Amino acid sequence: MDELELLKKDWKKETNKFPKLSYDDIYKMILKKSSSIVKWIFILSLLEFIFWSVLSFALKDNESIKKFNNYDADYAIIPLTIISYLVLGYFFFVFYKNYKSISVTDSTKSLMEKILKTRRTVKHYVAFNLIFSIVAVVIALFIEFEQDQDLINLVNTAAANGKSLQFYTTFTITVITVLVITILVLLLFYWLIYGLLLRRLNKNYTELKKLDL
Amino acid sequence: MSQSLEHSFVEQLETNQNIVHKVCRLYTNNQDAHNDLFQEITIQLWKAFPKFRGDSKFSTWMYRVALNTAITLYRKKKRRIKTQEFDSIEFKIKAVEYDDTEEQQLKLLYNAVQELNDIEKALVFLYLEDKNYKEISETMGISEVNARVKMNRIKTKLKTILNP
Missing domain, CATH: 1.10.10.10 (Winged helix-like DNA-binding domain superfamily/Winged helix DNA-binding domain)
Incomplete structure (x- = not known):
């Protein structure tokens, strides 16, 4: 006999082997809170949106940023600020729309796709922020070189000593190293959190996709 | 949500609870995990219940929600133990x-x-x-x-x- 047919025969008798939950047992369960991965993704995504928005506010109080505000840099700061808010608004809207479309009554494959899509929106937002931060740092440095008297003095001293190249090289390497380390730390953090949270989902989604190849 | 909705849901789930038990039996291997998954499936069923239109049978609708929860939504609290515990008293x-x-x-x-x-x-x-x-x-x-x-x-x- 086919193995599964044998199993099916027994499976039907399984019914009596489970503890029977009462009306009250089930009623108590519906009052409890879910701990599904969708809920976790929602919480983590909200935290990410908050983190990146608060970060720019927090930096406004920073001494060096205050100094920066005294420069003639509105031509760069205003467009950058507008862009960052527009992008935040756009991503949050797409994220919320995707999140709302997640339905447990969809087919397994479609449910997985929607969860991954929601997660991808936040991932794109983070990627945008990283690129945006790099661009902002580069623009800020150009403005500093143009308008920060201390820095201009340093450049002039280096030029007078014939060490211009050395100065710029050290400066560039330092900036790149700091950026790379920051990005690596962030990526590690993401890899740990989402890697663990979505490992099983990704594995199962790959398995399902393989079936339809 | 209204009390009659709650009542209708709990009553139907009580009658059809074996479907959930069977899914839990396949996806977990000890009683704690079984109960934990059962609870998450119940919560997901309850959350989706207001949209259940009754154009399919309650039990048919349950299969999808229960499986989706077990495969995709459920976040295991503890690492799954690899050893089989199918001989535990409940599942003997x-x-x-x-x-x-x-x-x-x-x-x-x-x-x-x-x-x-x-x-x-x-x-x-x-x-x-x-x-x-x-x-x-x-x-x-x-x-x-x-x-x-x-x-x-x-x-x-x-x-x-x-x-x-």
């Missing part, structure tokens, strides 16, 4: 009318199913619940042909696990 396979050989074979079969991956388990579950390939393919979101092909592969895989 009773051999009332089977001879020893059949009982032994069943035990091995349950253990073999436990070794399948999450997607394969879902297909086996629906198959054991007498669902046809159309329903299986709709629940999983794959084509009917592929569901059939996969099911045959699972049968072969089970044979290999049983007779290495």
Whole structure:
């Protein structure tokens, strides 16, 4: 006999082997809170949106940023600020729309796709922020070189000593190293959190996709 | 949500609770995890209940939500223990009318199913619940042909696990 047919025969008798939950047992369960991965993704995504928005506010109080505000840099700061808010608004809207479309009554494959899509929106937002931060740092440095008297003095001293190249090289390497380390730390953090949270989902989604190849 | 909705839901789930128990039995291997998954499935069913229109049977609707929760939404609290615990008191396979050989074979079969991956388990579950390939393919979101092909592969895989 086919193995599964044998199993099916027994499976039907399984019914009596489970503890029977009462009306009250089930009623108590519906009052409890879910701990599904969708809920976790929602919480983590909200935290990410908050983190990146608060970060720019927090930096406004920073001494060096205050100094920066005294420069003639509105031509760069205003467009950058507008862009960052527009992008935040756009991503949050797409994220919320995707999140709302997640339905447990969809087919397994479609449910997985929607969860991954929601997660991808936040991932794109983070990627945008990283690129945006790099661009902002580069623009800020150009403005500093143009308008920060201390820095201009340093450049002039280096030029007078014939060490211009050395100065710029050290400066560039330092900036790149700091950026790379920051990005690596962030990526590690993401890899740990989402890697663990979505490992099983990704594995199962790959398995399902393989079936339809 | 209104009390009558709650009442209607709890009553229907109480009657059909075995579907959830069976999903939990396939996807967990100890009583704590079983209870934990049962609870999450119940919460997900309850959350989705207001949109349940009744154009399919409550039990049919339950299969999808229960499987989706087990495969996709459920976040295990503890690391799943690899060793099989299918012989625990609650799940003991009773051999009332089977001879020893059949009982032994069943035990091995349950253990073999436990070794399948999450997607394969879902297909086996629906198959054991007498669902046809159309329903299986709709629940999983794959084509009917592929569901059939996969099911045959699972049968072969089970044979290999049983007779290495």
